[in-house]
Amino acid sequence: MEKTTNVQTGYLCHCLRITAERYEHMLEEMACPNFPDMKKEHGIGSLCSSCEYEAKGVLQEYMLLHPEKTVAKPKRPEGLREELGFAWGEIKKRLRPAKKKRVLDHSQSTGAKVYHTGIFFMRRDGLESHLVVSNLAFPEHPANVNGASASFRATLYGQDGQKLSTSRPIAVADNQTLELSPSDLFPDVKGDFTGGLYVDYQELTQTGSLRPYGVMVSTVPDFRARCHYHDKFGLFREPGFFQNTSPFEPGQKCWMALANCQPLQYDTEVHAKVDGRKFTAKLSIPPMGAAWLRLEDLFPEVAQVPAGERSPSLLWLENPQHVMLYFYWFNEVSRTWMGQHH
Amino acid sequence: MAKSTKPAREWVPSCFLVMHDKNVSTSIRYSPMHIQRADVSYFSSIKIYGRNPVNPIWSADSGAMHIDDVFNIDSAKIAADLGVEKLLAYGEAFNHTPDMAPPTPNVAMPVHMHFSSTDGSMFGHLASFFIFGAPRSVQRGDSYYENFPGARVDEDHHISAFVINPFVRTGRFRVIIVDAEFGRWESPEMTVKGKNVAEWTSIGSDCPRSKNPIGIIVKADLKTSAFFATRAADGMMIGLDHGHPFLAQVLDHQ
Numbered sequence: 001m002e003k004t005t006n007v008q009t010g011y012l013c014h015c016l017r018i019t020a021e022r023y024e025h026m027l028e029e030m031a032c033p034n035f036p037d038m039k040k041e042h043g044i045g046s047l048c049s050s051c052e053y054e055a056k057g058v059l060q061e062y063m064l065l066h067p068e069k070t071v072a073k074p075k076r077p078e079g080l081r082e083e084l085g086f087a088w089g090e091i092k093k094r095l096r097p098a099k100k101k102r103v104l105d106h107s108q109s110t111g112a113k114v115y116h117t118g119i120f121f122m123r124r125d126g127l128e129s130h131l132v133v134s135n136l137a138f139p140e141h142p143a144n145v146n147g148a149s150a151s152f153r154a155t156l157y158g159q160d161g162q163k164l165s166t167s168r169p170i171a172v173a174d175n176q177t178l179e180l181s182p183s184d185l186f187p188d189v190k191g192d193f194t195g196g197l198y199v200d201y202q203e204l205t206q207t208g209s210l211r212p213y214g215v216m217v218s219t220v221p222d223f224r225a226r227c228h229y230h231d232k233f234g235l236f237r238e239p240g241f242f243q244n245t246s247p248f249e250p251g252q253k254c255w256m257a258l259a260n261c262q263p264l265q266y267d268t269e270v271h272a273k274v275d276g277r278k279f280t281a282k283l284s285i286p287p288m289g290a291a292w293l294r295l296e297d298l299f300p301e302v303a304q305v306p307a308g309e310r311s312p313s314l315l316w317l318e319n320p321q322h323v324m325l326y327f328y329w330f331n332e333v334s335r336t337w338m339g340q341h342h
Numbered sequence: 343m344a345k346s347t348k349p350a351r352e353w354v355p356s357c358f359l360v361m362h363d364k365n366v367s368t369s370i371r372y373s374p375m376h377i378q379r380a381d382v383s384y385f386s387s388i389k390i391y392g393r394n395p396v397n398p399i400w401s402a403d404s405g406a407m408h409i410d411d412v413f414n415i416d417s418a419k420i421a422a423d424l425g426v427e428k429l430l431a432y433g434e435a436f437n438h439t440p441d442m443a444p445p446t447p448n449v450a451m452p453v454h455m456h457f458s459s460t461d462g463s464m465f466g467h468l469a470s471f472f473i474f475g476a477p478r479s480v481q482r483g484d485s486y487y488e489n490f491p492g493a494r495v496d497e498d499h500h501i502s503a504f505v506i507n508p509f510v511r512t513g514r515f516r517v518i519i520v521d522a523e524f525g526r527w528e529s530p531e532m533t534v535k536g537k538n539v540a541e542w543t544s545i546g547s548d549c550p551r552s553k554n555p556i557g558i559i560v561k562a563d564l565k566t567s568a569f570f571a572t573r574a575a576d577g578m579m580i581g582l583d584h585g586h587p588f589l590a591q592v593l594d595h596q
Contacts, residue, residue: 010511050396053355054509057474057565061482113592132492134557136520138588140483176522179492179555206481207589209489209557215581226499226572228492228583234595239446243375245412246456246467273410312414316375327467334462336580340469 012054015047023055027062032069035059112203118233119214120259120324121156121197122292123182126220127337131185131197132228134177136209144174145205152201154185159194161260161289172210179215195290196259196324198233216328216339223330225337232324232341233261242317242325242342247295248274248302248310252329256298257339258283259290259324268319272299275309285323353438356450356470357508357567359539360390361457362417362429366464369456370415372437374407376451382441386413386453389434390420395510395536398434400424432506432537435470449475457582463573466582471567473508481588485561488568488585492555495519495544502543502571503560510536513564517542517549520557524550534566560585 012020026042027033035056039045045052063070121129131154137144149171156164165186172178182189185197199212216227247254260266266285271278272295281298285291295315296302302310317325328339360368374384383406389398400420404413421429437451452469459465481487493501507513513536517529527549534540560568572581 012511048396050510053473054511054564056354057509060474061480061565064480113594115592115594117593117595130492132555134489134491134520136489136557136559136588138481138483139487139518139559139561140485173522175520175526175557177491177520177555177557204592207591207593208481209491209586209588211586211589211593213491213583215492224574224578224580226494226581228490228570228572228581230583230586236595239448240376240378243373245371245373245414245454246369249456249458252458271410273412312369312371312412314373314375314410314412316373316410320378329465329467331458331462331465333460334465334578336462336465336574336578338465338467338579338582340467340583342469 012058013044013051016043018042018044020058023058024062027059033059033062112205115201115204115207115210116198116233117212117231118196118198118259118261118324119212119229119231120257120290120326121182121214122194122257122290124192124194124292126218126222127216127225128182128219129197130215130217131180131199132177132213132215133172134209135172136175138208146208146210147174149173150201150204150210152199155198155200156186156189156193157196157198157288157290159290161286164193164195165189194292196261196288198261199231216337218337223335223337227328227337227339229326229339229341232326234322235262236322238320238322241320244315244327244342245312246329247272247315247327248313249329250307250311251332253332254295255328255330256291256293256295257326257328258285258293260285260288261324262321263287264321266319266321266323268317270298270315270317272302272313272315274302274313275305277305283317351444351447351449353436353444353451354449354475355434355436355473356452357473357506358433358435358453358455358468358470359504359506360417360420360429360431360433360455361464362421363427365461366457366459368417369458370417370433370435370453371456372404372413372435372451372453373411374409374437374439374451377409377439377445379442380409382439383407384409384437384439387436388415388453391432391434391537395538430539432508432539434508434537459579462578465579466571468569468582468584471506471508471584481590485563486565486587488560488587490558490568490570490583490585493558493570494555494572495549496551496553498575500544500573500575501558502541502573503558504569504571505534505540505542505560505562506567507534507536507538507564508567509564511564512536513562513566515540515560515562515566518559518561519549520559521550521552521554523554524552558585
């Protein structure tokens with residue numbers, strides 16, 4: 001007879017018959033929940049271990065919601081008077097009503113904040129970036145925590161880092177999704193541009209669903225694109241190098257889209273390792289500037305590598321100063337585009 | 343004196359989708375360039391799952407890698423090894439180095455999937471998804487939610503939602519479409535088996551068509567990950583990207 005597992009039973013841990021609800025209760029009971037102690041005290045994850053990922057995931061999420069539990073309680077006090085006080089404290093805690101399971105509802109919270117973020121944005125070569133935002137109420141909240149609408153302004157910087165325009169205030173109503181073309185946002189900006197778009201929301205209670213995406217759409221009939229790509233604004237240093245493991249795929253041309261979101265020059269070496277050979281190029285992007293580059297143009301020497309030997313290869317940027325970086329690929333057969341951040 | 347009992351950071355796996363048939367292929371690639379340390383060795387372990395969520399049906403290990411190496415697996419190799427012509431399978435990548443703990447709270451080094459096709463039906467590039475370990479404050483209630491803005495469902499566009507379940511239990515999910523004009527539409531409840539992938543598509547669905555861009559929400563009872571494909575009316579894929587959770591804080595990228 002086939003052994004039953006938690007696949008069939010719906011237990012979080014089948015071996016010990018622990019339901020998701022009971023696991024949450026165990027977390028509530030522990031002073032400082034962590035997986036090794038959970039394993040030691042309750043055995044969860046100690047037998048077939050197939051529940052380990054879910055148990056760790058639920059635990060981590062619980063700890064994000066209960067940061068006070070990351071610090072151990074003070075040691076039990078010594079002395080009769082102190083011990084009695086400690087015991088009374090523990091009794092009072094047990095008498096408190098249990099918190100509602102798992103729900104962290106910020107719908108009543110106050111303290112609205114500014115949310116500043118950005119994406120690469122351009123209009124050229126038959127392609128055009130659109131800004132999309134959805135203002136969706138969290139489905140289990142009685143109302144949208146950001147009120148009847150959220151409003152923002154968008155500011156566009158060009159290739160050389162100059163400010164090109166700032167939009168009028170734009171409101172996105174509760175449950176509304178907006179898709180805004182460069183003409184919608186900046187009717188005064190004519191012609192092609194390559195740049196960065198910066199979105200400033202005012203008085204948000206939560207980011208919720210308001211993270212902006214760009215959508216690269218085609219404006220000519222020669223090819224088609226509707227490629228989503230999301231905000232990548234940041235002022236930090238990356239822990240790793242920007243990299244792309246598919247820069248020279250057969251039948252596909254790859255472009256790099258970069259917007260420097262910092263008031264600092266971005267100078268970097270760009271390396272490509274193709275068929276065991278290493279190629280290097282230099283790239284300089286002015287503060288708040290941007291670039292749209294075909295990788296074949298950045299590395300013309302790669303044409304010397306036989307087409308069948310160019311994949312897999314690796315491209316990376318050595319300067320870890322954060323920039324907003326995306327790659328786009330054009331499929332020469334289907335004549336379609338796709339894009340993604342890295 | 344209070345002491346922190348927060349466990350030391352450890353490298354954790356991430357999950358992905360692999361697709362393969364006579365037209366479609368997936369390249370699964372890992373490079374340690376994710377980290378700036380050239381003085382340590384990196385390792386990648388890839389597992390592909392079938393019907394049994396406890397035991398993988400295929401696996402591969404990279405051996406020791408240098409920072410500028412690429413561990414590459416093509417879906418054609420997996421399909422050939424398994425003796426199948428088609429694959430729509432869940433995969434896990436455990437990329438790690440035994441020489442150092444993760445330097446930041448981002449404790450998974452992802453693989454990237456590059457989807458290609460000869461007929462244009464699949465074309466995209468995605469990083470693998472966190473199973474756990476992402477340091478974000480996610481708004482949740484009795485269910486988990488991910489959203490995707492600016493989708494189009496009209497005579498020229500179809501949308502698909504792929505839902506990845508990294509756990510061994512079967513999960514349930516619905517697709518919700520929200521528009522300020524027509525309100526809210528919910529799909530019937532669907533299931534995604536353990537360590538598996540399910541796809542919902544607007545083709546053949548009774549979901550409303552709209553001249554407006556719409557918001558899409560995936561509601562799930564497990565902490566699944568979702569990503570979204572846009573196809574033109576003739577089936578050509580013209581967009582592929584992941585969704586985002588509802589974020590409980592106001593993000594500060596400074």
